[in-house]
Amino acid sequence: MYIGVDYYPEQWPKNRWPEDVRLMKELGINVVRIAEFGWQLMEPEEGVFDFSLYDEAIDLLTKNGIKVVIGTPTATPPAWMVQKYPDILPTDPNGVTISFGARRHYTVNSRTYQEQTKKIVTEMAKKYGQHPDIIGWQTDNEYGHEKSDRSYGDEDRREFQAWLKGKYGSLQELNEQWGTVFWSQTYTDWSQIPVPRKVYQEHNPSLLLDFDRFCADAYTKYNKLQVDCLKKYIREGQFITHNFVYTDLAINQWDMAKDLDFISFDNYPVWGGLAEPITPAAIATQHDLCRATKHGKGYWVMEELSGAQGWSKIGYLPRPGHIKLWTYQAISRGAEAIVYFRWRAAHFGTEEFCHGVLDHDGKPKRKYNEVKEVIESLSTFGDDWIEADYSAEVGAYYDLENAWAWQIQPQSDAFIHREEFLRFYTPAHKLNAMTDIVNKDSSLDQYKVVIVPIYFLTNPQFTEKLTEYVKNGGTAVFSYRSGVKLPNNFVTGQSLPGALTDLAGIQIHEYESLQSTQQNTVRGTKGAIEGIQSPAKIWCDLIEPTTAEVLAEYEDCFYEGTAAITKNSFGKGTVYYIGSALNEELLDSLYQEIFKEASVETVSTPDSVEIVKRTGKKGVYLSVMNHSTEEASVIHLPEGKWKDPAAGTYYEGKLELKPLAALVLIGQHS
């Protein structure tokens, strides 16, 4: 398998390079990513190309047995270009032009920028497309990151109008699909349509959702432009990828992935300003998203955090052990290659506090040794592991457009899409069920349970698929506020939960948005949750069961006694509806029951412990990871003997896990 580092030879004197490469070899890496911010070096003035620096670096690396992934440098248009073509700069919602001086200062909708992109990418493809040791390409860097996903300038507006024309064909259709009759917004000319610049109130939610779709499509198109340029000149075997982030940006990783050989991911469980890492389940979701993006295909972690990160504010210092833990977690959940960010902390620039495998002083120390240990431990089994079968019994629905719709209308000041998705995903993760992310294009056949959190913006294709799935015996779990919106961001005219009404066997005629200072209480009335109380936050659906049975009720307010959780039989399957944002305790118990009934395989562990099971040629791989930095844990291994291939030791029965312990065990089990 590939393990490497992100390397910026241009940031170091050439007389340091040999020492860097020596240390890399000693570390045991076999790949580096380079060049993704090097436009100015490669094209110091318009049309003049100079690849000598990277040539030299690539020579040195590859002669020492290190393969190279090369990035197109389009995240950083050079100063000369901005000077000559200021129209490439993006625009914020107030009409302020984003300045040169950092990165991502371009709008994908700029024709000029598209032309400039074609030129540099083509030159690079010609130059490096046949190199035997350059194994692949990364296009640009983290599309859309840092608010660069949406631009609101004149050229953006013209492209938006053109996109809308393509989508709707006629203004009549657009006006109907947006409900522009509201507030007299009917458009009689395409050029009247605005991008969502500052208004006194709020824009039309249908326009806003289409603007997000447009922004995402514009990036997909832009990436395709790069891919097309590359494909003309690169050899068989060189891959093309892009390093995504998954933070509900107006970027459609799924669509873009169609033009990529595989996707990559930048894995930062903690970043500048954060006092602690995101939860194990939150990191796990990101990996599940990565694996889902190309429908189960493995992916690269193109940037794997190795030290404290941040720009003007530095975040939490990853503890000794975190490197191994997060690396093992990534591979467990589908990563096929790990590239650590970054080889060494820079002495200058905005990211000088992004710490790497080496710190500013360039000396191998703790982190270097940790990475070394990881590489050594992986050497005995890594390749079989990354190819091992990942087979999930639980699917969790995630749809970008739903995320955007929630961002447009969070409805409660306490609603944060990412957190609410995690609320309904985390119990599955804590039970160590094997999970996938699914969407409208996924086959649901393999899943015993499909969790459908905050399914606000419905997708008819998915609804239909899910209905079939339940009819045939599947189990579906809905949360509050499901079935509300049609794809054009209209509210359904049906009684709620709209198209899910029969599935769930309920009707919802009243609901309450709760602000962050408000809450109700829910108490379980049946089954595993009987007697368990939970605060009910953010939203309360007042459920009227038709065919469903009641599992929990509200305890306060005028709707005291009203159903809060229901369970319905539909066809051969079962449908749960959870009407409010409940706490972990109640949801954990509920999920335990649901999974038990659906025969989902779970492993009971302390909350901080994550277990992932993969099946390879050499046996069953059991990753066991303790995310706690403080608490040791004892877990019970599944039956039989388990070998730790790195240490060469065997375990059976109980296993003691130190804080941040991460092991991969091999057994001969099913």
Add this chain to the structure above:
Amino acid sequence: MYIGVDYYPEQWPKNRWPEDVRLMKELGINVVRIAEFGWQLMEPEEGVFDFSLYDEAIDLLTKNGIKVVIGTPTATPPAWMVQKYPDILPTDPNGVTISFGARRHYTVNSRTYQEQTKKIVTEMAKKYGQHPDIIGWQTDNEYGHEKSDRSYGDEDRREFQAWLKGKYGSLQELNEQWGTVFWSQTYTDWSQIPVPRKVYQEHNPSLLLDFDRFCADAYTKYNKLQVDCLKKYIREGQFITHNFVYTDLAINQWDMAKDLDFISFDNYPVWGGLAEPITPAAIATQHDLCRATKHGKGYWVMEELSGAQGWSKIGYLPRPGHIKLWTYQAISRGAEAIVYFRWRAAHFGTEEFCHGVLDHDGKPKRKYNEVKEVIESLSTFGDDWIEADYSAEVGAYYDLENAWAWQIQPQSDAFIHREEFLRFYTPAHKLNAMTDIVNKDSSLDQYKVVIVPIYFLTNPQFTEKLTEYVKNGGTAVFSYRSGVKLPNNFVTGQSLPGALTDLAGIQIHEYESLQSTQQNTVRGTKGAIEGIQSPAKIWCDLIEPTTAEVLAEYEDCFYEGTAAITKNSFGKGTVYYIGSALNEELLDSLYQEIFKEASVETVSTPDSVEIVKRTGKKGVYLSVMNHSTEEASVIHLPEGKWKDPAAGTYYEGKLELKPLAALVLIGQHS
């Protein structure tokens, strides 16, 4: 009386209309408001008019016995207009042009917009001005709402300069009245005068106050323009009104009301993002403001909340019973007609989460039934009730310009004008005294007590009137920070409380602004408040009595022992001065004493219960309303038998009130 709904036929398929009208008739309404956002429908391109949709809707409605109020659609200039005349768009204080895409995206100072307005209003007046079942007109919609009261563009600036020229005649006068000698701001040319765009520090407070006055005047003038167009063509009997909000905007409802037959009000006790409704007293104030705007004349509630409201954030869900409660409260305090917002929740647009009498599914449910019950209960006595005499013994001073002056200089980070006004109004409301809002134009003769809260910006006409009033035996209650400012927003050169010094019989030579983290303590030393302690917040006036007696003192800080509340005899009357922002307990006791001494009729009830007494032809109407959603209350009725005309039952002595109970009782008492 008129009871109706706000209806948007354009937002629904025509084949739904008959069902809507059927349900409306069943509900018992007799009026709808329509068309106030329908400009694009009525003028789909410049100069081309098409009233067919509204014609059809009006036909259907009126044939079914429902009268129509029609709105001019100028809150929503259509897309074609913005495209053709982008100069109509308003500008924010940073110079950012407000975009098309929501509503209220025009500046009243745009000549172009004034011309466009004249055309559409004139066409509408011609079209509908003689219709026998169209009973009246609403101009525009909620002037100034959502920061649309102030615009800072070039045309606004020119109009501001012209307005100043009209006001001051000469630059010398303006320079003197503004104190422009400070910081070298003396203007030598009218065109030098800015609108208050972004500065490093803060603008001249006199300029800021005049800018607010100008903005309000510009809207008054703009409304007059609409009224003039209408009056040319409408028949005798069609009224003209406007639906105001009262949130201290730079809008002068009093001035504008002169051009209206009566005023209307949009009554939203709770809105998007609010976790609970504003207080009963806060709602009551708004109704008192409505009644005051045309000096006691009744008004319409043109939008009465019927469900949860909000744009991207939905507010508190009104509880079962709130519709009736708030309707009864509105009528009790002077509303003559109630129009519920809105008939049915929209499927699209920014306001799709503004819930109506019907929800998105269009089915009559709880709210429909509640409205129906209200209409039925009102049918037996509503007309006599709305015409019944409302006679107040307590006046509370409210002056828009004072509110603006406070917004310009809140002086403490804890000061919020609306809340501080309520601090000194609420005790009267809790004692169920009958209250009016008064200002410089009001006769004070009828009042036993006049409360003058936070009378910072003085009005010489009112001060004089009040002095006469007290001299003749009236009682005045001042709060802290009174008598400070002259009408041009200068600080008085007199010792404080300036022109009120003799009235109050005190001098104030020191005072302290308290930030939100600071407080002192006040203890009552005499009378009803003797021994009662209260935190003293926001502001402490250190009072030196001259002729006044001391009722309370400060307990902390170097001014421990200094007077905090005083009472003075002036002429035949009495003047109280309350030097700090004190809590409810102390103020309630103080007001009780003040009202007792002044023989103000009060009714002792729990805080949540509001009682209003009106005298009609059929007897005395006693509205009894319990605003608590949780607590039942027992109150003691005034002597004699009281009939509940809706239920046909009689009460005497004790009356039990459930949470949110709202009754109107008729008795034959004085």
Add this chain to the structure above:
Amino acid sequence: MYIGVDYYPEQWPKNRWPEDVRLMKELGINVVRIAEFGWQLMEPEEGVFDFSLYDEAIDLLTKNGIKVVIGTPTATPPAWMVQKYPDILPTDPNGVTISFGARRHYTVNSRTYQEQTKKIVTEMAKKYGQHPDIIGWQTDNEYGHEKSDRSYGDEDRREFQAWLKGKYGSLQELNEQWGTVFWSQTYTDWSQIPVPRKVYQEHNPSLLLDFDRFCADAYTKYNKLQVDCLKKYIREGQFITHNFVYTDLAINQWDMAKDLDFISFDNYPVWGGLAEPITPAAIATQHDLCRATKHGKGYWVMEELSGAQGWSKIGYLPRPGHIKLWTYQAISRGAEAIVYFRWRAAHFGTEEFCHGVLDHDGKPKRKYNEVKEVIESLSTFGDDWIEADYSAEVGAYYDLENAWAWQIQPQSDAFIHREEFLRFYTPAHKLNAMTDIVNKDSSLDQYKVVIVPIYFLTNPQFTEKLTEYVKNGGTAVFSYRSGVKLPNNFVTGQSLPGALTDLAGIQIHEYESLQSTQQNTVRGTKGAIEGIQSPAKIWCDLIEPTTAEVLAEYEDCFYEGTAAITKNSFGKGTVYYIGSALNEELLDSLYQEIFKEASVETVSTPDSVEIVKRTGKKGVYLSVMNHSTEEASVIHLPEGKWKDPAAGTYYEGKLELKPLAALVLIGQHS
């Protein structure tokens, strides 16, 4: 000595002037500052000058024995100028032009403004430069205050580029010094270089630091332009000064001071919106900064707060006694003249709530009497006192560029430069050690201890000087995060603490930035702090001693037991390194030990009491000041008899201090 007031005759009717002057004489003042905002009066239209108002005022004042300091009025360019030359207006980072309407609405980089400045200053110099009773000049007013230190317009950008050309000579050098290879920022043309306008992420930290230097230099140059104009025409004996604020602005007081005869300071221990004054140590630092700016030379307090201050929000009311206390503190620490702000509170303008010696009513009251008492008390000894020797044993390092570097990269959300500087300065102040502020240009010979707080951006000249100093027996105290940055804002390539490694006898290979919600614990393990625990906040350096001994350790996290404070012998001297932001208790004990070992003279008092010792011709002056508004204190005087010259009384041994007591005692001691 000079004691006076800031007077604005232009803001008052001329018939009030004689009364003002009479009250001033009665008060005992001998100087006023005037005219610093009077441009429009002096040049009512371009090129037309009229000094009649100030002539008249100056005549009246000087005939009454009051000297005059005159200010150039360039903080307030008049309306006619902005109208004619809008290019003088500054620009914010979003590109928004700052409007006319307040003050400081110019960019120093405007050529036009420089020309306008030359004209008015030259005219004033010609007019008043020979006046025998005008004793000096203040240029402009509070350069850079209120965000006016940085402007981001086109002309600013051109000047920045020119400045950079001057500094670096070649683009190659600039590119290297800024590390522009990072993110492809290499400049190939000077005109490509931006000012730091809005970007999606953050600008290059080296650019940002140079931009701050440029802004400071531009102001220095601008001030020099005024000084040059003045010097051509003013008589021998008229001084030139400027009233600084010291709030880490992009203003270089040290550089600017070279062109001034002495510096002045505006002393506001509390301001609008503040609920309480800054700490005694914080005020003391400001005075130490003033004294340091011209290397020990005395300075004027050109604006000494006399009442509550604020624009739209009024701050804490200074208590009776504060005027004397803060006056005595100012003089104790080096002020040679006190000018109270302001004579009388204005009736109009943005600063109408800046209260003065007189309030709006113009009557002499408490504050007038307090000032009078101060002036009287000073009359017997003031002149000898202000000339008395101020001799410090402790130096505290403060470097503007370090402050800017921290502002650019605070690294933790809990880091505030001013507070962290004070964290390591305050213990010295509480021990009543005599302190100086030092920097690279200071001789360190006189100091027994040099405190070097948060020495992030190193200065090689200072590091070298300090190394020599320690080698020769001095004691240095470093805090966390020292030695990190090179002057070009690069991170050092050495292991930390970089150039201080040998001095401190430690290495730091790991560190942790703590966000405001995080903390560790440190426990003293040796000496005076043994057993004392303190929270460790903001930052933890994990110290590995090489030659140093350990004084304290961390108690939590994976680095439990790691050194947190160390002490090292270097040459004949001693170096302490404090690796985290610790609390007062621990630092106080540590400093006590350090000072004892270094034989620094300290006086033990309650925290609120400040003692300053000066040696004059008539003896030793001991200022004794109790900053507490609540608590009385008893202190022990140094041996011998002490005379209170103002009261004529003597003290020996114990001295009781009431809250806010301020005394100056004279003794005949060393």
